Amino acid sequence: MPTGGRPTLTQFLIDERRRHPGATGDLNALITDVSLACKAIARKVAFGALAGALGNEVDTTASINVQGEEQKAMDVLSNALFIRATEWGGQLAGMVSEEMEEPYLLPPQHPRGKYLLLFDPLDGSSNIDVNVSVGSIFSILRAATPGQDPQPQDFLQPGTEQVGAGYAIYGPTTMLVLTLGRGTHAFTLDPMLGEWVLSHPDLQIPESTREFAINASNSRFWEPAVKRYVDECMAGQTGPRDADFNMRWIASLVAETHRILMRGGVFLYPRDRKDPARAGRLRLLYEASPISFLIEQAGGAASTGRERLMAVQPEALHQRIGFIFGSKQEVERIEGYHRDEPPEAFDAPLFGRRGLFAAAV
Numbered sequence: 195m196p197t198g199g200r201p202t203l204t205q206f207l208i209d210e211r212r213r214h215p216g217a218t219g220d221l222n223a224l225i226t227d228v229s230l231a232c233k234a235i236a237r238k239v240a241f242g243a244l245a246g247a248l249g250n251e252v253d254t255t256a257s258i259n260v261q262g263e264e265q266k267a268m269d270v271l272s273n274a275l276f277i278r279a280t281e282w283g284g285q286l287a288g289m290v291s292e293e294m295e296e297p298y299l300l301p302p303q304h305p306r307g308k309y310l311l312l313f314d315p316l317d318g319s320s321n322i323d324v325n326v327s328v329g330s331i332f333s334i335l336r337a338a339t340p341g342q343d344p345q346p347q348d349f350l351q352p353g354t355e356q357v358g359a360g361y362a363i364y365g366p367t368t369m370l371v372l373t374l375g376r377g378t379h380a381f382t383l384d385p386m387l388g389e390w391v392l393s394h395p396d397l398q399i400p401e402s403t404r405e406f407a408i409n410a411s412n413s414r415f416w417e418p419a420v421k422r423y424v425d426e427c428m429a430g431q432t433g434p435r436d437a438d439f440n441m442r443w444i445a446s447l448v449a450e451t452h453r454i455l456m457r458g459g460v461f462l463y464p465r466d467r468k469d470p471a472r473a474g475r476l477r478l479l480y481e482a483s484p485i486s487f488l489i490e491q492a493g494g495a496a497s498t499g500r501e502r503l504m505a506v507q508p509e510a511l512h513q514r515i516g517f518i519f520g521s522k523q524e525v526e527r528i529e530g531y532h533r534d535e536p537p538e539a540f541d542a543p544l545f546g547r548r549g550l551f552a553a554a555v
């Protein structure tokens with residue numbers, strides 16, 4: 195076997211389907227289409243500064259997206275590749291993307307299916323110019339009205355409702371990491387065969403760690419619980435943790451997640467006071483929710499700091515949220531520190547559950 199006895203993604207999906215005798219194969223077809231989009235994005239990313247010079251159509255100008263952030267040409271192109279690869283197959287009823295303000299409705303000639311696809315087509319895109327790993331993140335939900343165009347509120351489902359989730363990482367090797375609710379599995383793209391090959395079945399995150407990741411430049415905006423946690427890590431052997439810690443920050447959620455899945459660690463992009471118009475940095479539906487599913491399925495934990503992230507009921511398509519995930523013992527410790535803080539210390543008046551900005555984008 196050219197894959198050294200390891201199953202390909204197709205073989206893995208066939209095996210999964212056997213466990214669900216009533217399955218139509220639509221989910222497998224959708225994941226195959228998503229994995230094709232990821233292959234196409236990987237190829238484009240690999241061209242780097244040669245994009246355009248070699249006759250591929252990427253230009254290098256940037257614009258501003260619906261969230262007021264710089265939108266790179268590769269963000270726009272990756273978004274188009276996701277749509278092109280998945281809209282025709284008849285498995286999807288609609289899509290939501292970081293790069294589109296409203297849900298994407300399928301062209302009239304395409305059949306509507308029973309799934310919803312939510313995605314960040316290119317995560318960490320500010321890293322592209324410096325040749326640091328980037329990725330794509332996706333989440334699959336069931337449509338409320340299969341066969342019909344969805345309403346925006348149909349996408350507002352808690353993470354616990356996800357049918358599947360995953361990401362592709364475009365790094366030294368291109369990999370696809372996937373969960374369908376039975377473990378988290380990583381596939382490596384064999385560049386010769388162009389096939390995803392199961393290289394890391396059933397990933398398990400170590401329960402404890404001595405490595406944390408946070409953007410420390412935001413420290414003056416943190417809640418007391420986060421500040422306490424980081425201070426204790428920094429104090430190392432001289433503090434209450436009685437152990438030295440390492441700190442990491444890549445500024446690429448996919449790359450941080452991948453490191454944590456491979457060797458453990460904890461990631462924090464907590465709710466903070468930096469911008470009163472938004473209570474966190476990362477987007478709930480197509481960043482935090484799918485990453486949480488992957489992390490939990492690998493034995494880790496994912497939280498807002500106060501509750502299980504996948505239990506949060508979304509209120510807006512592009513809602514942002516505080517996000518803490520990784521090795522279970524550390525996430526539980528951070529949640530404990532939040533419980534120790536009186537909620538009014540930070541909540542009132544802007545950030546309370548019922549506060550002005552609770553669901554702001």
Ligand SMILES: O=P(O)(O)OC[C@H]1O[C@](O)(COP(=O)(O)O)[C@@H](O)[C@@H]1O
Pocket residue numbers: 292314316317318319320409445446447448463475
């Ligand atoms: O610039 P900061 O504050 O370090 O934020 C980095 C975070 O922003 C992101 O790049 C946001 O994703 P996008 O690139 O898709 O907007 C995450 O991948 C990363 O964790």
Ligand SMILES: [Mg+2]
Pocket residue numbers: 314316317318447481
């Ligand atoms: Mg992102």
Ligand SMILES: [Mg+2]
Pocket residue numbers: 269292314315316317318319
């Ligand atoms: Mg993005």
